[in-house]
Amino acid sequence: MTQERTPTVNSPFPWPCPSCASTNVIVSQLEYNADVRHDGRLYSFTVPHLTIPVCQSCGELIFTDDVDLQINDALRRHLTLLTPTQIRTALDRLDITQKELADRLDIAEATISRWLNNIQIQSRSLDKLLRLFFAFPCVRQALPKGEMDPTLGTIDIPDDTPEAIERCLDSPVKSSRYCGTPSKGPAWNVAADQYSEADKVVRRCHSTWSVN
């Protein structure tokens, strides 16, 4: 008797069904109602055209790596999370390494690597932080390498006027400590929807920023 044989991996369809053992599993496309727990919450959403192996004998759905990736993509769309490609593109655009991003956001470099390699999906809160960081020079300036200003977020900035906020949001001119330096990359060249979402968050939180 041989030690092992290889009936499934890399073998052509039909596969043997793990439930009924009949060799009758072929790829189908169907609408799938997915339940996924992410970031501590349960989400239900529809994947309209899920490509998935299905047993033609017992009807069992067979979830593989490719199916899992489709569900991950659908979850990202459902929650409007940045894709690995979008994160990588933003890092390239701003000429920031994974290590630098990890240092500045206090996230393990391995975690960022897992996001970029589609192994793990970032939480919604970290996704918002990433969007802000990628979109606004003043956010990047407020989150420097190394020591963080201990007063950041504890006192109001002196020029917290609508005009000052507009200056910060609309052009990176010298309006305040955190909004004063233009970025080295084309920071404002972001997708309109991404800008809009980040813009709302910045406007809400701007009044808590500080400048000593």
Next chain:
Amino acid sequence: MARLVDQDRFAAYTNALNNWDFKGYIHPTLNKQANDFVRVKLGITFDQLKWHMYNYVQNGGEIDEQPERRPEWSHLYNFHYDLRFYINNIHTYIETRLIYTPPFVPDEPRILVVNVHDR
């Protein structure tokens, strides 16, 4: 329970685990119930599940080798391999099959994950 002690099969199994972050070395084929256990109860992706398997064995966790006695599978596999450990504080049972042709050749073995559930 019988710990996997055969050197060739152990080398093959751990070699496949070490390749967890390369596509195709650990190959889940889960039914809906097992998929829901992973994605809803454990709340992790398949790739995170692979990392947990790798991390468990890397830290000395036991690979339980069982002769395959189920008639529908015994003509295809001599053994199945079970991993039992906690993921997110949930005691998790992972049933796998080792796919390789002896003798062990690095990067040739694959692991098929066929079931994941709690105790």
